[in-house]
Each structure stands twice: as structure tokens, then as C-alpha cells.
Amino acid sequence: MKPHLTSISDIAKALGVSPSTVSRALKDHPDISEGTREKIKAFAAKVNYRPNALALSLKKQVSHTIGIVIPEIVHHFFSSIISGIEDIAYSKGYRVMICQSNEDFGREEMNVQALLDHRVDGLLVCMSKSTEDFSHFLSVYRSQIPMVFFDRVCKEIDTDRVITDDFNGARLITSHLIETGCRKILHLGTQPHLHIGQERLQGYMQALKDNNIPFVPELALKCDTPQTVLEHKDIILSMADKIDGVFAVNDSTAITAMHILRENGYRIPENISVAGFGDDPVANLVFPTLTTLEQQGYQMGQEAMNLLLERLSQPESELKSRIKVFQPELKKRNSTKAIKAK
Amino acid sequence: MKPHLTSISDIAKALGVSPSTVSRALKDHPDISEGTREKIKAFAAKVNYRPNALALSLKKQVSHTIGIVIPEIVHHFFSSIISGIEDIAYSKGYRVMICQSNEDFGREEMNVQALLDHRVDGLLVCMSKSTEDFSHFLSVYRSQIPMVFFDRVCKEIDTDRVITDDFNGARLITSHLIETGCRKILHLGTQPHLHIGQERLQGYMQALKDNNIPFVPELALKCDTPQTVLEHKDIILSMADKIDGVFAVNDSTAITAMHILRENGYRIPENISVAGFGDDPVANLVFPTLTTLEQQGYQMGQEAMNLLLERLSQPESELKSRIKVFQPELKKRNSTKAIKAK
DNA sequence: AACGTTGTCGCAAACGTTTGCGGTAAAAAA
DNA sequence: TTTTTTACCGCAAACGTTTGCGACAACGTT
Structure with missing residues (x-):
């Protein structure tokens, strides 16, 4: 049993209408009469119809998905960045694909390639320790796909960056x-x-x-x-x-x-x-x-995603690349001595 | 500037052949003469052609992507599971989409829905603490999409499971x-x-x-x-x-x-x-x-992915669902006393 | 000379959607 | 009654691929 999820044409066939009518009805296009619209919507709800995101992305040429390339999610700093990214992304209707490079250059290359293959709308990346060659990022840059670096940035490429001071x-x-x-x-x-x-x-x-x-x-x-x-x-x-x-x-x-x-x-x-x-x-x-x-990992993630969103909403604009700097804050604890009263 | 990556028909147009010829040439189909095959491959390499994963998934009805639903990646146990999953997945040519539920039922529901929308081939899930309603998982189960639970399993649904004892x-x-x-x-x-x-x-x-x-x-x-x-x-x-x-x-x-x-x-x-x-x-x-x-988080992740791979490779088979149990090992340290010599 | 092979290639449909355009009927206007 | 408008809907192309099938040469076979 191959798991076939119901499609628009399934609905069309079942109801004796054309796929275009179903498509329009589902998105309240005025061309569709109230009767058929209701009928289609009811049926779609009954069979729990969900649009095929792949087909949609292919058709619309936008995937509403952004790719994250990050060294290792085990580290708290990185996973809090991811949370920051996700929270903004979700609220704007974007999905994220997370790829770990494991601090390995080869894997990092594979990751950005795979993300491009999946036609992500943009890239959020923190370089691995071992990358000294930036050609994979350069090719992203040249193909005009928005990309913002965070934490470990690539200063050889002129993109938006989010860093700590x-x-x-x-x-x-x-x-x-x-x-x-x-x-x-x-x-x-x-x-x-x-x-x-x-x-x-x-x-x-x-x-x-x-x-x-x-x-x-x-x-x-x-x-x-x-x-x-x-x-x-x-x-x-x-x-x-x-x-x-x-x-x-x-x-x-x-x-x-x-x-x-x-x-x-x-x-x-x-x-x-x-x-x-x-x-x-x-x-x-x-x-x-x-x-x-x-x-402030969480905030840095949010900021990075916000920068990316701006690029995505204004694809034509030739925005100058921006650099957001976060000031780290001293947390005085017990592994250092108290400051001597002078 | 919308970032248009080069497609098969771009190559076809540039070389004065049909898209089908390009497609076949790139995958060494015997119908194509050596001359045109070489010509096409050379050109494809030059323009750095990469097949559109979305179109491929849509056409083949397989995405070679599996979805992970997990509470929070900040926890070491969960992130090591993810590493185990990824390492197996990558070696078999699968990509993973990771979704965090943040221990929130609603977000978990959204996550599985989004993964289904993206037509993942299978699901790997660890339930959130707050889910007591399993209808979203049940609908996955009914649509015949392979799913294996790990760690926090849903015993109401008959699927493969990977747990610790x-x-x-x-x-x-x-x-x-x-x-x-x-x-x-x-x-x-x-x-x-x-x-x-x-x-x-x-x-x-x-x-x-x-x-x-x-x-x-x-x-x-x-x-x-x-x-x-x-x-x-x-x-x-x-x-x-x-x-x-x-x-x-x-x-x-x-x-x-x-x-x-x-x-x-x-x-x-x-x-x-x-x-x-x-x-x-x-x-x-x-x-x-x-x-x-x-x-053993890493091993559990590997095992879970392996179980899923078996399901994916034998879609027809009515395998009985399997339960893999890992035995935890005592790590004696200094927060407990030494065992008294009797 | 007529036939069957073989080697190369293109057409078109399909995957699930969207959308411009055209069509048909009924309703409104002349 | 004829014409124009309006309401409603379907066709078909397109996104990027794959693939069965057919086409058409240039062969080799009788």
C-alpha cells in the first residue's frame, strides 16, 4: 500500500468538477458560485485535504523554507540560536531545514548543496571551524539566494551578519x-x-x-x-x-x-x-x-531570521549588507575572585 | 533578480536537444550516443547543474526525506539521538527535517502536519510531555506512512518503537x-x-x-x-x-x-x-x-532510523511492529556513597 | 529490392498546483 | 427579439522531472 494522500484532482473527480474549480473554490475565488464552493470545501474538510507543499513550491517557485547550516546542535548556544530562528520563522509561515556540519568542511559543502537542491528561499549559516575555502558560499551568493551569517561569519563575502562583539x-x-x-x-x-x-x-x-x-x-x-x-x-x-x-x-x-x-x-x-x-x-x-x-543566542537567532526576512520580502532591492553586533555581558561567578576593595 | 537555477530544459535549449535527451544523458541511459552524452555532461558540469529536488520528489512520489518530531534539541539526550538518526540517514541518501515541539501539544500537531505536507517518506517521533490526544499520530498511521516512535512512545498506536528499559x-x-x-x-x-x-x-x-x-x-x-x-x-x-x-x-x-x-x-x-x-x-x-x-541516545537514533529504513524498503510487507529495548547502564559517581564492604 | 534491426532521439503524459484565457449559459439591456 | 453583460466553469500551459512509446534514419539480412 503506497500512501496516496488525496489531491485536488481526487476531489475534482469525486465531485464531477474540474481541478481548477476546486483550486479556486478552496481559496474563495469569486468566480465560483457559493453552492459549489461550499460543496467543495465540505468535501475537502471531510477527506482532510492538504495541499502538496512540493507541488506548490515547484509551481510558485518559492518554498517558504529556509535552510540552517550550523556546526553542532548539542551546544546550548547553537540550539538557542535555532530556537530564536524558528520562533520568528514559524510566526511568518516559514519552515526551517536544519543541517549540522559537525565542524566538517565536506559535510558543510554537502549541506548547502542539499539545501539548494531543495530550493530553500534563503540560508542562515554559521561556518564550521574547518572551512577555509568559501567557494560553496560564494556560489550561493552569486546565485542571488539571500544568506545571512551568524556568529562565525565569512568576512570574504559581503552579506548580512549577526555577531557578538x-x-x-x-x-x-x-x-x-x-x-x-x-x-x-x-x-x-x-x-x-x-x-x-x-x-x-x-x-x-x-x-x-x-x-x-x-x-x-x-x-x-x-x-x-x-x-x-x-x-x-x-x-x-x-x-x-x-x-x-x-x-x-x-x-x-x-x-x-x-x-x-x-x-x-x-x-x-x-x-x-x-x-x-x-x-x-x-x-x-x-x-x-x-x-x-x-x-544572547536566542536574540541573535531572531535577529538573523529577521534580516533574512527583509531580504526575502524585497528581492529586488539592493540593500547594503548590514552587520548586527551583540554585546556580551559579564557573568561574575565563583571561578574568579572578588574585586579587591582598593 | 529572482534566483533561477539552471534546469534540464535550459540545458536542452542551449544545446538544441530535447529535455528527455538531457535527462537520459545525465543518467547514462544507453539510448543516448556517446557524443551527445559527453556534450551534455560537459555542459551540465560547466553550469553546475543540479536537479531540482522538489520536482524529483513530486515526480517520483518519494522525497527521500524523513521527518523528526522531537521535544527540544537543547537536551543532550535528544541531540545525540538526532546525530544517530542523521548519520544513518545520510549514509542511505536520506535527508531529515527536524521539528521541535517544545513540549507543546499544539506545536507537535503543527509539526506532523507540516511534515506530511512536505511529503516526508517517514516519521520519527518522540512525543511531547503534554500530548494526551493521539489523533494526529493516528491519522499518520492510517495514511500508511511509516512511523517509528523513540523514547517517549505512544502505546495506543501499533508501530515500531525504540525505548530504553x-x-x-x-x-x-x-x-x-x-x-x-x-x-x-x-x-x-x-x-x-x-x-x-x-x-x-x-x-x-x-x-x-x-x-x-x-x-x-x-x-x-x-x-x-x-x-x-x-x-x-x-x-x-x-x-x-x-x-x-x-x-x-x-x-x-x-x-x-x-x-x-x-x-x-x-x-x-x-x-x-x-x-x-x-x-x-x-x-x-x-x-x-x-x-x-x-x-545510549546515539545508538537509539541509529536503531530508530534503521527500523524506518526497513519499512521504507518493504512498503508492501505487513511486518509485525517491533520494539527495540536498550538497557541503561549504571554510572557510579560521587553523588552516591561507596557500597559498604559487608 | 524488400525486409527486419539497431541506434538515436523527441513527443507527450504524468506528478499536484495555479492561472490566463476562452466558452457557455442565463440574465440584463437594447 | 437581438445583443450585451454577467456568472460560472473548464482547457491548457507551466513549474522541472522521468519514461513509455513512437519516429526515423542508417544499417544488416535475405
């Missing part, structure tokens, strides 16, 4: 570490080609500079996941006696670093202060609770 | 609490209409019975989220002196309960032991680390 955030939290007495702060950052990681590193360096603390290159590690922290465990522990603070590029690495430090007898924050980025819910659950920066 | 898991971990010396164990559970919650409550009760400990109804609270824990804060604290263990229906409520207990001077596990369900990654990050049950 990574530079300022990093500067803010590094300054906080310094205010609480830290002088030798280890930075756990990302690969250099990630824009976001560059900004955070720069913010960290700026805070040092602001406070006349020299930047020590050895104190900046490429280490941005729990796994890489564990791989660098020996290095980190070998430096532990020489540092009094850690600023990690995200909360999960901050927490992992905090754990290996505690396991080896260091007290947080008495010996070493630790700070993260993102304010993942776990930050409140770990011991000690983690000082970090709140990133 | 909630009864056994609850019995296992409650027994562990008892072995470590607990006698008065508070159970934080879900609404009674959730099958999963019933099973866990029954497992809890069975473990008590196994050890000749009377079941005290007052010790079973309906409280299954961090929010509801906070709402019941006073009640829980008022009972804290009379209990020596807590078994919560999931990790986040266990952790929240653990926190309010610690904040009020109770030591975990010396005064009160705490156990969860699910082995969320945070269980390893909180203090003390949480004893819980590992649920």
Missing part, C-alpha cells in the same frame, strides 16, 4: 581577571583562521595592553575543546605554577581546564582564576560556578 | 541507592500519563519492594524539570531531614535538587545521596559528580 567581550573578561589580581593569564583559543578566535585573542591582548601587562606568546594556546584540553594536559599543568588565571574561548574548555587544575591540587579561584565565554547553562552547575560572558 | 534502569539505580545505605528515597518523577515516567516510578517501587522497604506515596513528587524543582523547593527542603536519598527522573532535575540541598547545608552524599537518569555530560562536570544511568 568578541573583541569587547574578551577584553571585558580579561580586564575582570586583571582587576581581581591576575597578571599571568593563560589564553585557550581557536585556530587562527577563525575570525571569532582572532577577535577574542585581540581582545585579550588589548586588555593586557590596557593594564601594561606584557603579552607572552607562550601563554596563548590553540586549544578550544575539552578534547584538545586533555591533549594539552601536560603542557597546561607544566605552566600551572607560573599562571594565576585562565581565559578560555568557550565554557566547555574553561570547565575542562578547571577540572584538570583542581585534580592536580590547584584551588580555583584562590590559586588560579578561570573564565569562559558563552554562559552555557553548565557554567552555573559546575563547581566552582564559572565566570563567563553571556551571549 | 526505564523500569529496569530505575530499579537498578534505586537498588544501588539502597545498597549504599539509603532507606528513605525521594523520587522526583513526571506526570502520570507519560509512559516513561510510569515505568521509572514502577522500577523505583520494585526496588523498594525487593528490599522490603515500604513505599511512601509522599516521597514521590511530580517534579521533572529544574523549574519545577525550584517551585517545590520548600516542600523538598521540608522533607530533607527525613530522607537519605533522591532519585530523579532525569539529570537536570537531579542536579538542581542537589544544588538546593547543598545550599541548605546538606552534604552530598554523606547526608543525602542523589541519582539521576540519562548521563548528560554535565553529570561529569557538577560537584559532586552525579551517579546516573547512561542512555
